[in-house]
Amino acid sequence: GQNIDQPTEMTATEGAIVQINCTYQTSGFNGLFWYQQHAGEAPTFLSYNVLDGLEEKGRFSSFLSRSKGYSYLLLKELQMKDSASYLCVLDRGDSSYKLIFGSGTRLLVRP
Amino acid sequence: SQTIHQWPATLVQPVGSPLSLECTVEGTSNPNLYWYRQAAGRGLQLLFYSVGIGQISSEVPQNLSASRPQDRQFILSSKKLLLSDSGFYLCAWMVYETDGYTFGSGTRLTVV
Numbered sequence: 001g002q003n004i005d006q007p008t009e010m011t012a013t014e015g016a017i018v019q020i021n022c023t024y025q026t027s028g029f030n031g032l033f034w035y036q037q038h039a040g041e042a043p044t045f046l047s048y049n050v051l052d053g054l055e056e057k058g059r060f061s062s063f064l065s066r067s068k069g070y071s072y073l074l075l076k077e078l079q080m081k082d083s084a085s086y087l088c089v090l091d092r093g094d095s096s097y098k099l100i101f102g103s104g105t106r107l108l109v110r111p
Numbered sequence: 112s113q114t115i116h117q118w119p120a121t122l123v124q125p126v127g128s129p130l131s132l133e134c135t136v137e138g139t140s141n142p143n144l145y146w147y148r149q150a151a152g153r154g155l156q157l158l159f160y161s162v163g164i165g166q167i168s169s170e171v172p173q174n175l176s177a178s179r180p181q182d183r184q185f186i187l188s189s190k191k192l193l194l195s196d197s198g199f200y201l202c203a204w205m206v207y208e209t210d211g212y213t214f215g216s217g218t219r220l221t222v223v
């Protein structure tokens with residue numbers, strides 16, 4: 001089966017940088033997603049890593065290391081609107097395209 | 112354009128009552144469709160998925176069922192709701208794997 005671990009909560013200051021870590025155990029997967037979910041809303045897509053390394057997209061970057069079973073999401077120049085849950089998600093890569101969601105990290109950005 | 116519609120947004124139902132949640136997509140053909148549930152403060156749990164009309168796969172034994180009567184319609188049902196069925200229900204589709212899922216706006220179900 002799959003197991004995804006993320007910190008439950010994190011707090012950071014507006015304008016700062018925060019790194020949200022994700023470790024996983026799985027027998028195989030195609031890629032790893034990061035989603036953002038504001039309270040009471042549906043998750044929205046942030047990034048998708050297939051290869052090892054860093055993918056940068058504006059203020060958000062995501063990193064994957066398959067050999068270490070590790071990923072992180074890096075948020076720069078934090079804004080108050082970044083307060084949300086961040087979900088680490090595995091793409092099992094079979095024909096059903098089922099995604100396996102971690103429980104998420106709740107990030108609180110303070111002024 | 113590709114859009115996904117899910118309704119209702121909120122629902123309060125008594126224990127033992129039936130349930131029907133509907134999800135429809137526009138702008139694509141033969142999408143993979145999914146129903147997820149998120150209990151308060153928890154992660155998303157996959158309930159059902161469908162790769163085509165009439166094709167339903169269940170991930171978790173439970174009090175719910177799903178149907179796909181048309182290519183772009185996915186329905187989640189229950190004959191008799193339990194208190195434990197309360198949660199945030201999300202319909203999702205995937206067209207291209209690298210784009211991940213697009214979610215509907217969700218239905219918050221409270222069983223009382």
